[in-house]
Amino acid sequence: MNPNAFPTDQIEGVYRAIRERRDMRHFSPAPIESDQLLRFIEAAHAAPSVGLMQPWRFIRITDQHLRRAIHAHVDEERVSTAEALGQRADEFMKLKVEGILECAEVLVVGLMENRERYVFGRRTMPQMDLASAACAIQNFWLAARAEGVGVGWVSLFDPARVRHLCGMPADSVPIAVLCVGHVEAFYSAPKLETERWDRRRQLREVLYENAWETPIEGNAT
Known part of the structure; x- marks a missing residue:
């Protein structure tokens, strides 16, 4: 018995949140309690970060005019993305890709400014600040799923436009618009x-041993 392991039911809870997390696009307008939203952000802030730089910044969008402006820009980018997809354009336009106007809360997540000062762990891989912020978003997502709240990560936007809309510093980078809210049901599988x-x-398609595309020994499925 591993003395560092959680109790069995708690272990299963962690794995269940991972398995049942979904990128949600359909929301009900019911409000989320402010202390609940704060718990999700606290979970995000507990994420690991390279060099302990903690590069994530969260902007809660409470101004409805700003929310509509963000939505309008995302919708413009949705059309541009469809045009870039060529033959799959019509198929893409039928997809619901966000719930910005329907969800209870909208958060913009960005990378902080002055990141060049942080070289611990980033000297040869400067993108590790983005990796760290992605870990924070995943923490937020899993905490929300455990409490039955849906989250959708919207990435269809021009960072410069969202930076301007949200009054962010010139060298900061918005990386996500998060839609957060109650849902009627979570999707049974990714949308x-x-x-x-x-x-x-399948796991066997992404898991190698010792060298790229060398299948791993054993029964990876």
């Missing part, structure tokens, strides 16, 4: 799978 846009790959 892009059920809409047949793509499929989740």
